[in-house]
Amino acid sequence: MLAAIGVDSLDDLIGDIPVEHRHPSLNLERGLSEQELTEVFSRIASENASSSNGYISFLGAGAYDHYIPSTVKSILQRGEFVTAYTPYQPEAAQGTLQVGFEFQTAICQLTGMEVANAGMYDGPTAFAEACLMAARITRRTKVGVLNTTDSRLPDTLAAYSRYQGIEIVEIESGATSIPDDLACVGIQSPNFFGVIEDVERLTNLAHDSGALSVVHVNPTALGMFRAPGEFGVDIVTAEGQPLGVPMAFGGPYVGLFACKKSHIRQMPGRIIGRTTDTEGRVGYALTLQTREQHIRRERATSNICTSTQLIGLMVTAYVATLGKQGIKDTANLCYQKAHYAASEINKLDGFSVSSEGTFFHEFVVTCPKNPTAINAELLKQKIIGGLDVTDRSENGMLICVTETSSKDDIDQLVSALSAIGGAA
Amino acid sequence: MTVQEIQSNQMDRRLLMDRSVPGRKAFTVPGSDVPAQELPDNSLLRDDVDLPEVSQLEVIRYFSNLSQLNFSIDTNFYPLGSCTMKYNPKINDELANLPGLANIHPLQPDETAQGAIRMLKSLQDELGEITGLPGVSLAPLAGAQGEYAGLLVARAYHELNNDSERTVAIIPDSAHGTNPASAAMAGLEVVTVRSDAHGNVDVDNLRELADERTSVFMLTIPSTLGLFEPNILEITKIIHDAGGLVYADGANLNALLGLVKLGDLGVDICHSNLHKTFSTPHGGGGPGSGPVMVSAELAKFLPKPVAIETDNGFELSTPENSIGVINGFHGSFSIAARAYAYIRALGLEGLKSVSENAIIGANYIQAKLRDKYDLAADRYCMHETVLSATRQKKRGVSGLDIAKRLLDFGIHAPTMYFPLIIEEALMVEPTESESKETLDHFIAVMRQIDEEIDASPEQVLEAPHHLPVTRLDEATAARKPVLNWGDAQ
Numbered sequence: 001m002l003a004a005i006g007v008d009s010l011d012d013l014i015g016d017i018p019v020e021h022r023h024p025s026l027n028l029e030r031g032l033s034e035q036e037l038t039e040v041f042s043r044i045a046s047e048n049a050s051s052s053n054g055y056i057s058f059l060g061a062g063a064y065d066h067y068i069p070s071t072v073k074s075i076l077q078r079g080e081f082v083t084a085y086t087p088y089q090p091e092a093a094q095g096t097l098q099v100g101f102e103f104q105t106a107i108c109q110l111t112g113m114e115v116a117n118a119g120m121y122d123g124p125t126a127f128a129e130a131c132l133m134a135a136r137i138t139r140r141t142k143v144g145v146l147n148t149t150d151s152r153l154p155d156t157l158a159a160y161s162r163y164q165g166i167e168i169v170e171i172e173s174g175a176t177s178i179p180d181d182l183a184c185v186g187i188q189s190p191n192f193f194g195v196i197e198d199v200e201r202l203t204n205l206a207h208d209s210g211a212l213s214v215v216h217v218n219p220t221a222l223g224m225f226r227a228p229g230e231f232g233v234d235i236v237t238a239e240g241q242p243l244g245v246p247m248a249f250g251g252p253y254v255g256l257f258a259c260k261k262s263h264i265r266q267m268p269g270r271i272i273g274r275t276t277d278t279e280g281r282v283g284y285a286l287t288l289q290t291r292e293q294h295i296r297r298e299r300a301t302s303n304i305c306t307s308t309q310l311i312g313l314m315v316t317a318y319v320a321t322l323g324k325q326g327i328k329d330t331a332n333l334c335y336q337k338a339h340y341a342a343s344e345i346n347k348l349d350g351f352s353v354s355s356e357g358t359f360f361h362e363f364v365v366t367c368p369k370n371p372t373a374i375n376a377e378l379l380k381q382k383i384i385g386g387l388d389v390t391d392r393s394e395n396g397m398l399i400c401v402t403e404t405s406s407k408d409d410i411d412q413l414v415s416a417l418s419a420i421g422g423a424a
Numbered sequence: 425m426t427v428q429e430i431q432s433n434q435m436d437r438r439l440l441m442d443r444s445v446p447g448r449k450a451f452t453v454p455g456s457d458v459p460a461q462e463l464p465d466n467s468l469l470r471d472d473v474d475l476p477e478v479s480q481l482e483v484i485r486y487f488s489n490l491s492q493l494n495f496s497i498d499t500n501f502y503p504l505g506s507c508t509m510k511y512n513p514k515i516n517d518e519l520a521n522l523p524g525l526a527n528i529h530p531l532q533p534d535e536t537a538q539g540a541i542r543m544l545k546s547l548q549d550e551l552g553e554i555t556g557l558p559g560v561s562l563a564p565l566a567g568a569q570g571e572y573a574g575l576l577v578a579r580a581y582h583e584l585n586n587d588s589e590r591t592v593a594i595i596p597d598s599a600h601g602t603n604p605a606s607a608a609m610a611g612l613e614v615v616t617v618r619s620d621a622h623g624n625v626d627v628d629n630l631r632e633l634a635d636e637r638t639s640v641f642m643l644t645i646p647s648t649l650g651l652f653e654p655n656i657l658e659i660t661k662i663i664h665d666a667g668g669l670v671y672a673d674g675a676n677l678n679a680l681l682g683l684v685k686l687g688d689l690g691v692d693i694c695h696s697n698l699h700k701t702f703s704t705p706h707g708g709g710g711p712g713s714g715p716v717m718v719s720a721e722l723a724k725f726l727p728k729p730v731a732i733e734t735d736n737g738f739e740l741s742t743p744e745n746s747i748g749v750i751n752g753f754h755g756s757f758s759i760a761a762r763a764y765a766y767i768r769a770l771g772l773e774g775l776k777s778v779s780e781n782a783i784i785g786a787n788y789i790q791a792k793l794r795d796k797y798d799l800a801a802d803r804y805c806m807h808e809t810v811l812s813a814t815r816q817k818k819r820g821v822s823g824l825d826i827a828k829r830l831l832d833f834g835i836h837a838p839t840m841y842f843p844l845i846i847e848e849a850l851m852v853e854p855t856e857s858e859s860k861e862t863l864d865h866f867i868a869v870m871r872q873i874d875e876e877i878d879a880s881p882e883q884v885l886e887a888p889h890h891l892p893v894t895r896l897d898e899a900t901a902a903r904k905p906v907l908n909w910g911d912a913q
Contacts, residue, residue: 001788001860005804010780013787013804014683016652021688027553031771034515040768041761045524047539049532052523059529062752069451071483079498080491082517085507086709089827089837090898091891092500094493096708102440105908109474115907119710121565124752152752159727159750162576163611196468226470239752246521249540250530250753251565252711264905270709274912275901278886282437283893287901293568293605294842298614303568303605310707313487320440320483321450324475329453340458358464375533384532407457 049384056409057384060362060400061192062123062150063250064220064242066330067404072244072317081313086270086306090285091277096309097284100272103312106319110222110327111236112229113258117269118307120255123239124156127186127216129268129302130235130257131157134184134212135166136266136301144171144182144211146202148191151392153216157186173197175205182211184234190218193355193389193398194338194362200231207232219243219256220402221360223331235259244318245311254311265291268302333403334361337410341401344414350421354393362386362400364393368421371397377420383413435489435892440476441909443486450480493892494708495836501862505808505839505851506600506648508678508700513769516703516762525761530753534739540757541738545731547764551715554775555674555694556687559723561730561743562715563755567675568602570695570714571642575610576747577693577718577725578640578669584725584745590639590668596625598648598843603673612639619845623649623801631662638668640693645686646676648843649800650786650808650851660690669693674717677701678855679783679807682776686717693718698756702763713756713763729754781856782807785863789852792867796874800846808853811838812846821877821884823848828895829876829887833869 007013014022032040049055057065076082080095087093087100100118107116120126131143143161145154147170154168161168171178171185178185185206189197203213212234220242228236240254241247259267265288273287293300322330342363346353350368367374371388374397378385386399401410463469478486495502502509520526528537548560564570575593582590593607594615604614615633618626625643634641641663646652653659660670672686672694678701680686686694698704698713718726727750729740740754770778783806790799790809800810813823827837827850839851854863876883888894906912 001784005784005787005791007787007804010783013783014652014806015804016654017684018657018689021684023683024556024685024688026682026772026775028550028772028775029768031774032768034769037515037765037769038519041519041522041525041765044539044543045522047542048524048528049536050524050527052527055536057529057532059531061531063530065527065529071450071480074484075487075491078488078491080494080496081708082705083497083509083512084494084708085502085504085509085706088504088839089495089831090896091828091888091893092495092831092836093708094892095490096494098437098439098490098493099487099708101908105439105441105910106475108908108910114910115905121569121711122752125565125569125750152749155749156751159576159748160609163579163609196464222470223473224469226468227473230470246526246758247529248520248526249528249537249757250755251751252713252756252759253752254711264907271905271907273901274906275897277893277896279894281893283896285896285898285901287898287905287907289902293601295601296605297601298604298608300601300605300608303572303602303609304566305568305602306566306710306712308565308707308711309709310705311711313708317483317487320476320478320486321480322453322475323448323450323477324472325449325477326451326453327473327475333453333456335463336456336461337458339461343461358468379533379536384529384536387531403453410458 055382055384058386058399058401058413059384061387061398062152062239063247064361065247065402065404066242068244069321071321072314075317076314082310087286090283094283097272099313099316100309101274101284103316104272106316107256107258110219111258112227113236114261115264116258117267117271119309119312120257120269121308122251122253122255123237124152126237126255126257127153128157128160130214130237131184131186132161132164133235133266133268134214137263138183138212140181140183141165142167142169142179142182143184143186144169144178145186146171146173148173148193149188150192153188178205178209180209182209184212184214186214188216190221190360193364194359195355196225196358196360199228199233203231203233218361220331220334223327224335234263240311240315243315245314252308252311254308254315266301269304270307330403337403337405338363338401341410345417348418348421351417361402362398364389364396364398367395367397371395374420378416381416383416439909440478443478443482444476446477448477448479450478450483500834500836501858501866502836503838503852503854504836505853506675508853508855510703510855511857512703512705516765519765520758520761525758538738541731541740543764544760545733545738547760548731550767551696551717554681555717556685557694557717558720559718559726560715561726562760563727563729563750564695564714564716565751565756566712567695567697567714568606569750570716571602571606572609573716573727573750574671574693574695575606575640577722579610580725580745580747581722582639590637592637592639594633594638594641596643597845599642599644600648600675603642623651624653624655625659627655627658630659634662634666634668636667638666640669640671642671642673644673644675646679646806649810650805651801652806656689664690675700676807679779681779683779687719692722698759698763703766704759704762711756711759713759778856785854785856785858788863789854789867793870796871800849808851810846811850811852813848813850816874816877817848819877820881823850825884825887826850826873829873829884830869831888832890835866835869
């Protein structure tokens, strides 16, 4: 091919690279065969504690262990989905586009909202972008965030809004009045402590002062709890991970993002629409692209350039597989097991469940001593305990139980805590 | 008709909700093994969620059939410029899905995730070595987030130097849209520097623009024209002399592996798209991963977390003056695992051959098409070549028409109308994965399309002819949005 190009060597093609910096020395190891690589990774995997080497875990706080059906894994094997790119040529990407339309449909059905986009990076970035969107819509610069949210939500918002002239104001979850100049009230429900918030009351409070309501939900909980769309919420966001996506040490996940139709032109992210071709057949294409960075550049609604489509496919396949009954049954099973665990732990001397109200997935236990010390004891029995949240609730441990925890697992935790509590 | 055409043209396109039959199930949730718990007050509960009820076979057949409506790297040549659509080795997916990697929780104690954190540390070191910028955070979830994180680092650096009046980002007119969008998010005023007649940064214009307000200069290397900036050393000196920092958009890093280190050229900050250069799957539009690499001096500003090695093993740490969190957890971990596998499999020699072959492939296409198609710049290119369909446009056919006609031959279209400064741009990036036979086929098809413009123009103007749909009415889609099943009723 060099002869066809008309050069003798590669260096004739890269003459623009300063010669003194060309071909630098690189300190990298030799290449590995597939078999050697597999050995390297087996070792890496074995150095982590997970269910595959006998650990049970009670961590949640934004990432949840749920059963992933075989259909999801099978569909994810299809190279036609996995190795395609953003559907800029819709004629050659109808598969990706129709899946995206199904994804938007599933998110609207779950949240009760009118429109959803094709996906954001993850839950916290979706929440941050929702608050910025509320600021654009209301032309206000103060964003209220409830004091019961996961700190990753306001922290990510702070990173996204640092140079946008946005002020973040903390709002008590029981507040009966709020400042009258807020762009929105950001609510997490279930909140960081697992408790269902009074979204209806808080939304009305926001609307009374011309603010929008932004609600960050747990999508699994939507299988049984009333949808935010019923309460007049303006923007709904969520971490999509619980819907069929492995925890994978934190990512990749997908952010869910839905809003009222009237706000759609301020929505960030990719949106897929239905249309027809020149012969009148139904087809799908990216739409409302004039909001986006590749057209509007520095005046875009966001710099985002992805819809995290493959994770969206996992969510779509998960929702399709579970269907109407499975979503409901999964939520109920999570509820039953978490409440069973809470009631058993609450019986132990020195431990008490401090989450008030209705909780889902997780709850805070006040421990007789520092939760990190307790977790160190639990770890000796191959139990990864709940998250130490003592910075927000003294000696608090946030314990999460999903449908993947068996009664035996829960009982094992309870008896381990009992022994530790007795020794304390 | 081929089997594939039968599959794709005959597919029943009804949505899942239209296939739903009450009572059908694809999955059974197990019964509860704990004593029944009291349910919350009814006022908190909802009725059924209106979701599809279909059988498991229907789920599998529906998604399998949909997948066949796609072009993909696994099934088609996909020379989409700037996107680096190289082969994604299957072993990488398999390794990333090992239960010991897929089933670990992001908040579990560092001591229970030593393998994971060790791997992240190794990948950081490798990316630092490849780019010559040793401070690395894998936190950014995509290229655009890596850009934004890099700009926050630049701002934090100037602020720590009590130099917070630096609020201008200088960006070439050839830049990708995320550059100005990220700069705007970072509160920077965007000032555009021109490209000269050869497609390079206009150095005189840059010298006029660089001053005490310059925070950062964002340069894509190689440029979006597929060209290596010959004045790079002068450019980085101009910016540094003005007190600014140089940001390299690493979207096109696939051209540089082992050939040059960005840090050696005076670059202070860059990001890399693992889904491009390091072969992690594009997924139909994400997930991406956009690690940010910085000079040793800037490492203390990196977003958290950064994996480090201590006497007690491996830890996820927060740098001293960190810009903080930019998303939920630690970045796209299982994407990082794939990139790590890719680098380990190739090793030093393999990585070098990646860029060499990518560059030779692009120049081969350019050499074989230049008599029929104009070039954006008449010189050797790096890993991609930007053609301009201006001659074809005069004969009545646009770059878009050519792109659509390529689809009829089972070849994905190049990137169209980008960079914006080139008329009728068709950006072709073959990647190192493709054989000479594939490149020759592409060249032959491009030449045939050029002939069709005169012989049978409707073949081109009405293309594609053999796909599941013809051209779509995108104007109506935007004017009367139908965005979910409910809208479609």
